[in-house]
Amino acid sequence: MRGPEGGERRPEEVLTRATRAPFLGHGLGLRREHYAAILAGETAGDWLEAISENYMAVGGRARRILRAVRERYPMTLHGVSLGIGGTDPIDEGYLDALKALAAEVEPAWVSDHLCWTSVGGRTSHDLLPLPYTEESLANVVSRVAHVQERLGRVLVLENVSSYVSYRVSTMPEWEFVAEVARRSGCGLLLDVNNVFVSATNHGFDARAYLAAIPPGSVWQFHLAGPSEMGPLLVDTHDHPVRPEVWELYREAVGRFGEVSSLVEWDDHIPDLAVVRAERDKAAAIAAEALAGRRP
Amino acid sequence: MTLREVQRLFFELITAPEGVGKVLDEREARGDGAAAGRAAVAELFAGDARLSAEERLDAYANMYFFRLRDVLAEDFERTAGALGEARWHNLVTDYLLAHPPTRWSLRWAGGALPGFLRDHAYGGERPWLADVATLEWARNEAFQAEDAERLHLETLAAVPPEAWPELRFVALPGTALVESRWDLATWWDVGAGEPGEPAEAPEGQALFVWRDAEDDVHHEALPADDVEAVRRLFSGKPFAEVCEACARAGAAETEAENAGRKAVELLRSRGSGLRSTLYVP
Numbered sequence: 001m002r003g004p005e006g007g008e009r010r011p012e013e014v015l016t017r018a019t020r021a022p023f024l025g026h027g028l029g030l031r032r033e034h035y036a037a038i039l040a041g042e043t044a045g046d047w048l049e050a051i052s053e054n055y056m057a058v059g060g061r062a063r064r065i066l067r068a069v070r071e072r073y074p075m076t077l078h079g080v081s082l083g084i085g086g087t088d089p090i091d092e093g094y095l096d097a098l099k100a101l102a103a104e105v106e107p108a109w110v111s112d113h114l115c116w117t118s119v120g121g122r123t124s125h126d127l128l129p130l131p132y133t134e135e136s137l138a139n140v141v142s143r144v145a146h147v148q149e150r151l152g153r154v155l156v157l158e159n160v161s162s163y164v165s166y167r168v169s170t171m172p173e174w175e176f177v178a179e180v181a182r183r184s185g186c187g188l189l190l191d192v193n194n195v196f197v198s199a200t201n202h203g204f205d206a207r208a209y210l211a212a213i214p215p216g217s218v219w220q221f222h223l224a225g226p227s228e229m230g231p232l233l234v235d236t237h238d239h240p241v242r243p244e245v246w247e248l249y250r251e252a253v254g255r256f257g258e259v260s261s262l263v264e265w266d267d268h269i270p271d272l273a274v275v276r277a278e279r280d281k282a283a284a285i286a287a288e289a290l291a292g293r294r295p
Numbered sequence: 296m297t298l299r300e301v302q303r304l305f306f307e308l309i310t311a312p313e314g315v316g317k318v319l320d321e322r323e324a325r326g327d328g329a330a331a332g333r334a335a336v337a338e339l340f341a342g343d344a345r346l347s348a349e350e351r352l353d354a355y356a357n358m359y360f361f362r363l364r365d366v367l368a369e370d371f372e373r374t375a376g377a378l379g380e381a382r383w384h385n386l387v388t389d390y391l392l393a394h395p396p397t398r399w400s401l402r403w404a405g406g407a408l409p410g411f412l413r414d415h416a417y418g419g420e421r422p423w424l425a426d427v428a429t430l431e432w433a434r435n436e437a438f439q440a441e442d443a444e445r446l447h448l449e450t451l452a453a454v455p456p457e458a459w460p461e462l463r464f465v466a467l468p469g470t471a472l473v474e475s476r477w478d479l480a481t482w483w484d485v486g487a488g489e490p491g492e493p494a495e496a497p498e499g500q501a502l503f504v505w506r507d508a509e510d511d512v513h514h515e516a517l518p519a520d521d522v523e524a525v526r527r528l529f530s531g532k533p534f535a536e537v538c539e540a541c542a543r544a545g546a547a548e549t550e551a552e553n554a555g556r557k558a559v560e561l562l563r564s565r566g567s568g569l570r571s572t573l574y575v576p
Contacts, residue, residue, distance in 0.1 A: 053400050059442035059468070061510040081399040087299040094399045119302040122395045124359055125404075128305065135298050164351035165341045168301070203343065231345040232354055 021187060021219035022108055024074050024260040026283040028275055031265070035065050037272040044073065044272060045279040049262050052079035052110070056097040070105055076220070077107045078189075083117035084147065084157060085130040085140050095150045102151065109219060111156035111189045114140065114180060129162035132169035132176040137183070144184035156187035156219045161197040161226070161235035173198065174212035187219035190256070192249045193241065197226050197233040206248055210255055218256045223249060223282055224264040237266035241278055246285060253289035261286060301339060304331055309355040310395065312388050316349060363391060363404055370405045370435050373483070374428040378417060386417055402439060405432060423482075423493050426475040430483070430514065433471040433504040437512045440469025445508065451562065459555075460535035464528050464562075471504040472522075472529060473514070480516040501525070520544035524561055534558065 025046025030038075038044050048069060055066050069075070081094065102110055115127040130136045147155050159177050171179075181188050190213060199206035225239030241249075241263070253259070263278045296304075311318035322332035329335065333349075340348035364387045368375040375383040394407040409432055412418040413425035445467065454462060473479075478500055482493035501522040504514045517525055524540040541561070542554035 056400070057441060058402075058439045060438055060440065060506060062439070063442065064510060087302055091399055116302055119299070119306045121397055122306065122310070123397060123399065124306065124309065124355075125362060125396060125401050126309075126355060126358060128302075128355065131298065131301055133298070139298060163354045164348060166301070166339060167341050168296070168339055202341075229354065232351070234354070234358075 021259070023258050024108055026279050026286065027260065027262045028279055029262060029264040029266070030069060031269055033269040034272045039065065039068055042272055043276065045276060047074040047076070047260065049076045049078045052077040052098055052101060053081050056101050066105065075105055075107050077102060077105060077110045079110070079112040080127065081117060082112040082147065084112060084114060084143050085116040085136060086118055087139065088118050088121065090143060090146060095147065099151055109156050109187065110151060110153060111158060111220065113160050114157040114177060115160045127160040129160060129164065131166035132171045132173055134170065137176060137179055140180050141184045144180070144186045148186070154185070154187050156189050158189035158191050158222065159194050161194040163201055163232055163234070165202050172204065174209040178212050178214055181214060181217040188213065188217045189220040189222060190218050190252060191222035192252055193222065193224045193226060193245050194235060196242070196245045196248055197235050200233045207251065210248070210252055215256050218259050221249065221252060221259055221261040222264055223261060223278070237264045238268045246281070249282065250285050250289045253286045254293050257293070258290060296339065304335060304339070308352050309359050311356065312392055315353045315356050319349065360391070363387065363396065366401045367405045367408065371408060371428055371431050373431055374412070374424060377421065377424055377427065382417055386412065386415060389415065402435070408432070421492070423475070423477040426473070426477060426479060430473045430479055430502060430504070433473050434512050434514065437469035437471065437504050437506045440467070440506065443467045460533060462534040463531045465531060466529045469506055470529070472525060473502040473504060475500050475502070480514070521561060524558060528561070
């Protein structure tokens with residue numbers, strides 16, 4: 001069984017990895033618009049996160065570039081299609097392709113989203129919110145166990161932005177997220193922007209959310225900029241990080257300590273230097289927050 | 296309601312072609328509002344003074360449709376351009392009803408679109424457009440196909456002469472032959488601006504689509520005499536049958552030796568990239 005740094009680990013050790021996530025520094029999401037700049041030697045921060053599905057069961061240029069980038073940077077794989085909260089059977093072909101890609105890339109970790117995507121054999125290609133119930137929790141925990149067993153590694157799950165909530169939920173989102181981590185042993189990718197977006201859309205306290213997450217379970221932070229669509233904030237990854245999200249990130253570093261951070265930019269993608277400046281800001285804020293945290 | 300039932304209802308609402316409000320109106324009119332209509336939505340989902348639950352679900356419905364419309368427009372840039380924005384929007388609406396995505400990657404969402412367009416009213420008005428879509432899809436597939444070992448001349452040179460008649464070749468993943476009654480090769484080269492309609496090709500046209508060793512995708516119209524031989528090469532027929540096709544194609548080349556020479560020349564061809572798309576299993 002391969003551990004996050006590529007070494008061999010016993011299964012019981014894997015389940016304790018949530019307290020020992022490797023620190024990769026402050027990185028960027030790998031996007032094709034930046035391939036040329038990165039391969040020409042322009043720096044992209046400390047590490048890169050590749051969208052798993054863009055390289056799974058794919059050959060040609062994309063895979064060749066991924067190999068070249070991997071030679072230069074630590075990487076993680078971040079998926080969007082696993083559907084860990086779904087009720088259709090998990091697609092074993094998907095897991096095979098993900099496992100094969102992970103064997104080649106040797107990512108520091110593999111992540112996806114705490115959401116559902118498909119039902120009845122049809123897929124939305126979206127990150128749909130779950131009702132926060134015991135049934136939903138048990139379903140996620142059971143599926144995480146299966147995925148971790150199949151991949152032979154810890155799965156890291158990200159909280160998603162949401163635009164609607166369920167009256168049938170029996171617990172707040174933060175309690176659900178924390179329980180998923182506690183019961184399944186998965187790691188958490190805390191998307192600070194998603195906390196802010198959902199808090200704005202549903203009117204809850206983003207700081208209460210952070211306070212409920214077990215500190216040792218957070219493996220990574222995500223940062224991105226949303227769009228305003230009427231009264232909703234939508235997680236479009238097409239703007240700079242908002243000031244409120246930087247402040248929330250500062251608090252998150254204060255609470256969770258030295259955690260790898262990553263800036264995502266997926267639409268209207270600017271030059272690498274612009275995204276890298278956001279990454280530099282994340283690194284600077286983390287340094288300040290950690291300095292303030294230390295005795 | 297179980298988790299699965301909740302997810303089914305959510306999915307039905309956000310994938311309805313005319314939005315959440317319209318599908319709920321229809322359900323109310325049918326009398327099943329309590330189970331899957333506004334009463335069910337009110338019981339399951341929360342709204343507030345800013346936005347109702349129905350409007351919040353509609354945000355997901357819009358994202359579902361526009362994400363797929365835009366991804367398909369990237370995959371079928373020429374097809375979408377030829378139709379224009381409004382018709383492309385309508386075509387995608389109809390297409391998603393008939394062929395909703397079922398696989399984990401968006402890159403497969405358009406796999407059935409060329410065939411769908413062929414039978415659609417818009418395809419009837421422009422009978423060449425489904426072939427354009429087929430060519431675009433073949434180029435996408437070639438670009439993303441999984442890597443495989445290519446055929447080297449040294450491999451061919453090592454095959455003993457007596458083994459050649461039964462020698463079979465396999466095309467690399469993503470390699471395709473797109474056949475059309477129109478001159479798509481010329482039409483494509485005119486560019487994506489205002490290319491008009493392609494001219495008819497009285498003899499038909501076979502476009503060979505492949506990805507080269509540098510991962511660039513190409514297509515090229517094959518000489519008419521080569522088409523049947525290439526079809527046989529791609530379908531794994533023994534080399535003797537490829538030679539037979541070459542013999543049939545050339546009126547003067549009826550001797551087996553000449554046909555064999557021509558078949559070998561096909562394999563050696565650099566212009567069409569044929570050799571780089573084959574390997575000996």
